[in-house]
Amino acid sequence: MTMDPLTVTMIFASIGLIIMGFPIGYAMVLCSLVYIFANGLPLSLLVHELGLTLNSFTMIAIPLFMFAGKLMTASGISDRIFDFTNNLVGRIPGGLGHVNVASSLVFAGMSGSTIADVAGLGEIEYKAMTKKGYDPDFTMGVTLSSAAIGPILPPSLPMVLYGVAAGTSISGLFLGGVLPGLLIAFSLMVYVFFVGLARGYRVDVWAGWRALWISFLRALPPLLTPFIIVGGMAFGWFSPTEAATIAVLWALFISAIVYRSLSFDAFTQVLSEVALSSARLLFVIASAFLFGWVATFGQVPQMLAFAIESNIESAIVFLLVCIVVNLILGAVLENAIPLLILAPMLAPIAENTYGLDPIHFGVVMVFNIMIGQFTPPIGLSLFVMRDITGFRLGRVFFAVLPFLFPLLVSLLIMAFVPQIVTAIPRAAGF
Secondary structure, three states, rough: OOOHHHHHHHHHHHHHHOOOOOOHHHHHHHHHHHHHHHOOOOHHHHHHHHHHHOOOOOHHHHHHHHHHHHHHHHHHHHHHHHHHHHHHHHHOOHHHHHHHHHHHHHHHHHOOOOHHHHHHHHHHHHHHHHHOOOHHHHHHHHHHHHHHOOOOOOOOOHHHHHHHHHHHHHEEEEEEEOOHHHHHHHHHHHHHHHHHHOOOOOOOOOOHHHHHHHHHHHHHHHHHHHHHHHHHHHHHOOOHHHHHHHHHHHHHHHHHHHOOOHHHHHHHHHHHHHHHHHHHHHHHHHHHHHHHHHHHHOOHHHHHHHHHHHHHHOEEEEEEEHHHHHHHHHHHHHHHHHHHEEEEEEEEEEEEEOEEEEEEEHHHHHHHHHHHHHHHOOOHHHHHHHHHHHHHHHHHHHHHHHHHHHHHHHHHHHHHHOOHHHHHHHHHOO
């Protein structure tokens, strides 16, 4: 089985345009348009795929989760989270490194995004750690790597994208990310512990149970956010989209009524940012669906399935190949693209040919691709940290490089011990 030369040209042309800096959505639409004209297909296909693919109730969850995360960030909730985690784990060898990881673990349950974590907590964590004598490179590394928890713990925007593209239960994916998120945090804290011992990083003095209790009460409302979202979906009280609505209402309640830290100007600014970010992301999603349709018309999924099934007999080898390919693609492409293009191609192969659980494969694939946030040339988190610290992009990357080891170990564990992913979804009936 051979691939259509025009299809191959279209795929490599779109990748080349994206790498050269051409807007992602425009690159995919342009190449798809050329393919449609070259094959004499009706132009109405372009309108259909770009417009009607977004006519989905599930898609509403994307701007809503983005809105909830930005509200939490704008209202200064990250300061309360940092104070609480500092009182909780700051005295462990490694000190503020553990606080950094624990803060990201908590913040992940509200933001659902790596970028939101780095932008919301990064500056606070970086200033606090460097002020107390921590090495700037170590500080940047732990801040960036701990943000990897964001796309795994619910709510998670990448999980929503994967669920829509692959037809996998988004609620199941959310629940499947709970234990892997804790695994990632544990792996990073083990690494921070040994680095802290080796370098003699100071340990914060224990402030006492009273200070811990006070900081816990100050941070309690945002701490309840992930429990409301996960618990509601686990008990079947609401869908992911309804959970996103509840997350927004809860964020508004916390920000405007409980803490009274959200001004009207900040609220309108958040609305403006969410509108622009949502429009960009939804256009990329629509163009990816168009691109995926063209690839399907060109028999790419069928050829990919034939090539994989002809050369790979073991599910373990299949997973390893997927991990390597996704690590590479995550480094050179914006992370939404592999999720939206590869998910509908690889998910059926994983389930039907190799018997892999769809929720397990989905969580592994999402985290696999998200690691690309920390590798050049596309890693957006690197650029955010560069803006926070003022260091060169190369120094930021080499700072996070050692922390990729615990992240990769976590990835391999969740890939080859599927019960870590599937235990909670199975208990909830998924």
